[in-house]
Amino acid sequence: MADSTVLVLVGSLREASVNRQLADLAAETAPAGVTFxxxxxxGELPFYNEDIDNESVPEVVAALRDAAARADAALVxxxxxxGSIPGVLKNAIDWLSRPYGNSALKDKPLAVIGAALGQYGGVWAHDETRKSFGIAGPRVVEDLELSLPTQTLDGKHPRESAEVAAKLRDIVGKLVAEIG
Structure with a gap:
């Protein structure tokens, strides 16, 4: 397998969030040759504003778009x-959707996973995120799903669950296999 890069976007800004832990675990379970x-x-991105989306976008926007352009796939x-997408993530989707029809993630495989309180583990936000990214340009891989109710972890790091680690390993492997 050729070396691949996966852009990872975490919708939680909290340093100790379970979603950041899931992102770390996904990177740890990645096949050889895959960089996350x-x-x-x-949290530094300004709200999307077409008036400032021009040849001199803010540096952080350029950095996000550059990271997306370098990536072969994305994991959100x-x-x-x-009941919906965190504002920082929706804002990133808006910035990444431009330029219209030619975004930096255009046609690249993208998977959405995560954890949340409640019995469904964030499924509404994950579905909305898939929908928004699907419109924004990436090729959303619909069957790569993990909506983890945080209470099932019983306060432990996701890596302490063999089932979660195996599911993540499978999702990452399948996402990477989607890279054209």
Whole structure:
């Protein structure tokens, strides 16, 4: 397998979030030759504004788009806030959707996973994130799903669950296999 890079976007800004832990575990379970590049500056992005989306976009926007352009695929790991997508993630989707019809993630495989409170583990946010990214340009791999109710971890790191680690290993392997 050729070397590949996977852009990782985490919808939670909290340093100790279970979703950040899932992102770390996904990177740990990646096949040889696969590099995970987590973009940790979502909280710095200005709200999307077409007036500033020009040849001199803010540096953080250029950095996000450059990271997306370098990537061969993307993994989005997100919680659910009030039944939907966290604002920082939706804002990143808006920035990454441009230029319209030619985004940096255009046609690249993308998977959405995550954890949240509640019995469904964030499934609404994950579905909405898939929908928004699907419109924004990436090729969303619909059957790569993990919506983990955080209470099932019983306060432990996801890597302490053999089932979660195996599921992540499978998702990452299948995502990488989608790289054209």
């Amino acid at each position: 590049e987590r973009f940790d500056r979502l 790991v997100t919680p659910e806030y009030n």
